Structure formats: structure tokens, C-alpha cells
Amino acid sequence: MWCLPSYLADKFLEMIKDGTITPEKLIAMGDKGRRAFFAEHFGEENAQKLNAAFESKLLLKNQQKGIVTWAKRASGITPEAKRGLVNRANKMTEVLTPETEEDFLADLAEQAMGTTVTMEEAGNIATLAKEVDDQKGAMEKGPRREIGERWTEGEQRYGRALIAFDNYVNAIKADVDKTTISEKALAYLKNPFSFVSDLIQGIASSSREFRTTLDNSFIGKQGRDLFFKGLAGDFQSGKIWLDSLRKSYSLLYNTFTGARVMDELNAEIISDPQYDMMKKAKVALFTVEEEMPSDWHKNVPYIGRPFEAAHNAYVGTAHYMRYRLAQQYLKMAKDVGVELDKEGLESLGKLTNSLTGRGYIASKGEGPTLIDNLFFSRRLLKADWDKLTAHAFDKKMSKFAKKQAAINLGQIIAGQAIVLGIASIVLPGCVELDPKSADFGKIKVGNTRYDVSGGVGSMLRLAVRLLPLMLNKNTYIKSTTTGKKIKLNTGKYGSMTGLDVLEEFTQNKAAPIAAVVMAHLEGHYRFRRDEKPTLVGDIRELYLPLPIENVQEVLEKGDENAANTLAAILADWHGAFTQTYESKRRK
Secondary structure (H helix, E strand, C coil): CCCCCHHHHHHHHHHHHCCCCCHHHHHHHHHHHHHHHHHHHHCHHHHHHHHHHHHHHHHHHHHHHHHHHHHHHCCCCCHHHHHHHHHHHHCCCCCCCHHHHHHHHHHHHHHHHCCCCCHHHHHHHHHHHHHHHHHHHHHHHCCCCCCCCCCCHHHHHHHHHHHHHHHHHHHHHHHHHCCCHHHHHHHHHHCHHHHHHHHHHHHHHHHHHHHCCCCCCHHHCCCHHHHHHHHCCCHHHHHHHHHHHHHHHHHHHHHHCCCCHHHHHHHHHHCCCCHHHHHHCCCCCCCCCCCCCCCHHHHCCCCHHHHHHHHHHHHHHHHHHHHHHHHHHHHHHHHCCCCCCHHHHHHHHHHHHHHCCCCCCCCCCCCCCHHHHHECCHHHHHHHHHHHHCCCCCCCCCHHHHHHHHHHHHHHHHHHHHHHHHHHHHCCCCEECCCCECCECEEEECCEEEECCCHHHHHHHHHHHHHHHHCCCCCEEECCCCCCEEECCCCCCCCCCHHHHHHHHHHHCECHHHHHHHHHHHCCECCECCCCCCHHHHHHHHHCCHHHHHHHHHHHHCCCCHHHHHHHHHHHHCCCEEEECCCHHHC
16 A cells, blocks of 8 residues: 655645645646646655545545535435434545445435435436535625625526426435326225325315416415505515516516426525525425415426416415515514524514415425315415414514514505505595495495405404404494395394304305305305306316406406406406406396
């Protein structure tokens, strides 16, 4: 075994101490430069062996670095197992040769992923992981973006490398988890109840996505409150809303061009300097949205593209708006010196999520539950409740977050009041001021109602209608079409009660599959009281996209004013709550 003579070894150590030799300088010299340098100081005979020894250690370090990065990035394994993988990589004493590398990496991959991978896949995983680590190091040494700025080139390279790594690993896992039709059929024969359960779950998930697709609705539904905050003077929130609107159309357009828009968006978010803080805050940036629970369209040629575009616009806009809003709140907290411990960060996460239509609900996983199959958007309902109460009942919310929630509520109310006030000036009498009317908080234009308050208005109406009954006082509801006041709990046969009001509120929040079940129990569909349930009708209620249904409703029931018709269609396309009643002139 070759060794450097002792007198030359002493010289080598002295050159390290005085800084003549450093790893960085040797790397910068390159192969030929190092050999010339070693030959000059240690002789030609030792130069080649010194250079080979250095390069083997350098390669070993790089291999260790790539494997450690991959192990740390591996998901779905316990912390103990992950530490074992990292330790095993760090204890490598020899460079992996082509003969030994494949077995070593395959063994690691199998431990990390819980399944056997091919030699090629194991090598690719390690290579991609090393690329992530290299790009992260380069990014951290270079310039970083400030809030509101575009991501830097270094951040772009790191973010894209990280997303490429995640996609590759997830694709391997998905391929392993696939089951053949025969395997599935055999499993159903062994357990018929699982077939019924999967069938119901499949109908529930697919119908939810079909009903909410083919539009650009997030911006005017879950994201509407940032618009109202902007109107009330919070110009930063208004800017985030406008930027999110532009982003939604960019996602739509670029999906049709074949671009991987979600990968690019995710890379931009995950490479942000504050991403780790957002992750600790549990901001919903890489979550399954309850109204878009599946991605069935990805493998459908041609006709799947419009559905994919709508899916990307909805999910992408949600994640982008939350990302920008989280940036804003983190900066605000830092500027006023708020300590962002675990509770403080998670409070900002709840504040961000609820303001963008995703209320906090304790859950063991991301998958849909029985309650999700019954209610259309339970997280949106919870978010509306949190905004309406300014998180007052959440004992784990920080004082800073509760203060911001109260400010948000005031700004949202002010913004809605501005919109309603302008509408009243332009169209006198178009705004209903009675909170017990179904038109409260809405703008009436022709036969169409535009609900400015969204879901919050329905919750307020419910409270105003039912609270007097809880206090044993008389109360009423006001008919939308006739304006007649209908007293509740009169005791007369067939008269409306508070329970009827609560039932109506609940039915309006029902998911498609639950709505179809209720239609069969009642003998008619919720909004087609003269139509008995049929198979064709059920398919329509489950799978006809709401934008198409609403266009049909406007064209069939709306008045003859083309401007009103176009406005209703555009409002619905962007997520505004609209409802059109039968035109008296068409009866």
C-alpha cells in the first residue's frame, strides 16, 4: 500500500497549516493543475498517486452528500429509519464503483421507500438528490429574493431540481402501488363491502370535481375577501388579489400550451427564503383542495385538457394566494417584533388558510372522509365561521393573529359595504337591507342575484332567523320572490318552523352525492321541485359542471337584457355566487 514518505508528509501538513493547500484550491486547479502542483512539491513519482487519492476522497464525499440528501428527502419512513440511512451513508469508507454502487443504492432505496426498486432507479434517485443538494448550496451562496420580487436564477435551479426529485420518487411509488384489474377484482370478491365503499367514494370524489370545474372560480369565491380588504384600504391585500387573478389566467393559458405549470409554481414556492417558516406555520401550500380532490383528467387525451386547466387554475391560485399572504403576515410579525414560536407560526398559518377559504379541521390525513361526502365544502364553511368570529373561540391563536383577524373582519365588512353602496347608487333599490330575507347582502339585477357576502351571508341570515326562536320570541323570514314575511313556529299545520330553516341551510351545503340521496327521499330535486328523480337527472346532478348549469339557468330564466345575462355568466365563471329566478315576462 502506497504511503507518502514521512518528510514529504510533514511538508504536506505544513502547507495545509499555512494555507498553501486547501480543498477549495485543489478543486479549483483541476486534474492537470493538481498533478503539476503535486509534482512540483512532492515529485513526479508521488504526484499521480496523491492526485488519485484526493479525487477518490472527493468522489466519496460527493457520493455521501448525494445519498444523505436523498435519505433526508425520502418520505413515508420513520425518523429512526431515516437516521439509519443517513448514518449508513456517512460511514461509507470506499468510493462506490459501478459494480458496488447499484447494490448499495438499491438496498438504500428499498429501505427508504418500502419497496424494491431497479438498479437504474436507485442510481437516478441518488443523482437527483445530489443535484438538489448542489443547487441548494449554490442558491444559499447567491442572491435571494425579497418579498414581492421574482425568484432568482439560483432559486429557480434549486426549486426545479427539488420538484424533479419529488416527481421521480412519487412516480416510482405510484407505479409500485398500482394494482391490475384482475388483482382488484379478486380483492372485491374476497371483500364485497370494499367494492361498495370504493364505488361510493369514487362517485363522491369525481362528482365533486366535475360539478366545480370548467371555470376560474377560486378568485371570486375563496379568494374574494382579499378583494374586499383591498377596497377598504389594505392595498397590499388588494395587490395580492390582483396578482392572483393574473396568475389564475396564466395557469389556464399555459396549461393549454402543455407547460407543467404546477411544477413551476411549486418550485417557485418551495425555493422561497421563508418557505421553511411557512411549512412550520402549516400554510396549506401543497394540499389537496376539497373541491378538487382528484386528478382523473391527467391521462385523458384532448377532452381532459380543459378540465386539467380548470383544476390547475383553482388549485394553483389557492396555493399562490396563500403563499403571498403568508409572506405578508410573516413580514408584519417580524416588523412589530412578534415572537414566532410554534404557536405564533401556526396561528399565522390558520389566519392565512381561513382567509383563503380553508378553515382548520383536525384530520388524520388528506383523504376525503364521510363528512366530506355529505358536505360540499366543510373547510370553506369553517373558514367563513372563523372569519365571522375573528377566531375568538380558538384558544391556541396568538394575540397578534387574533388582532389581525379582527382587522380582517372589519375590512371585509367595509369592503362589502362599499360594493353594496355603489350598487345602491347606480341601481336604487337593488340591495336588500332586511337580514331575514334570503336576498340580504345581495345585489338584484333583473332576475339575477349577486351574493357579495358569499357563504358568510347565509350564516348571518341563519343566526338572525333562529336566535329569536331560541329566546322564545316571534320572528319571520322574508320571501325572495314575493317579498312576503312568513312567520315561523306559528303552530299551524304546514307552517314553517326553525327546524325547516336549519334543514334548508344544511341542504344548501350538501355534496352532490348527498343531494341526490335527499332528492330521492323527498321525491324531487332541490332546485327543480317539479322534477322527480330519474337516472338521467341523477347523472346531471352529479356530473354536470355548475358553470354549464348556471349558464343554462341564466339563459332560460333570465330577462331579455343581454348585458345582464353576460354579467351573470362572467360573475359565475369567476366564482361569485349568483342565482337567477324565473322571468315574469316569460311565464
